[in-house]
Amino acid sequence: MASFSRAVCSSLVVFFLFLSFSEARDHLIGGKSDSWKVPSSESDSLNHWAEKSRFQLGDSLVWKFDASKDSVMQVTKRDYVTCNTSSPIEAYTDGNTKVKLERSGPYYFISGAEGHCEKGQKVIVVVMSEKHRRFMGVSPAPSPAEVEGPAVAPTSSAVNLKGSLLVALGALLGFLMM
Secondary structure (H helix, E strand, O other): OHHHHHHHHHHHHHHHHHHHHHOOOEEEHHHOOOOOOOOOOHHHOHHHHHHHOOEOOOOEEEEEOOOOOOOEEEEOHHHHHHOOOOOOOEEEOOOEEEEEOOOOEEEEEEEOOOOOHHHOOEEEEEEOOHHHHOOOEEOOOOOHHHOOOOOOOOOOOEEOHHHHHHHHHHHHHHHHHO
16 A cells, blocks of 8 residues: 555645746746836846846747837837837737747847836846747846847756756655665
């Protein structure tokens, strides 16, 4: 009976590990619903939030904003730097926007409200490539201040929450197999 319960526990651990590494997530921009606004200071920039977050293929970005006062525009790198709203890749005006991240690399978003981008209401989100998805470590994403340089996928040997979870579940599995 003990060997059966160990087998069941082992199967459950492997199943939950698989789910935790393959599950797409929704990322609320800035981590809270009132974040899509002109930042009060440079340290309040959404790029600081984006640098600390990990974005994977299949994840989605979610914006909550007053549609009568603002919008979100996905733009090219050049339009991000110059705050050009005249030819966006996509424009979102519904106030409850969800954008699926379907490729690796940088995505550039600016506010469509006049003057907001120039005041810092914009964000760069870097989606990790598939080869980095298997990597357990993390580091800060490339700094948006270096928008003229090439986008670089995050790499480091620092341990993230999923890595810690994997170690803990591996230790549990090893204990159960004893």
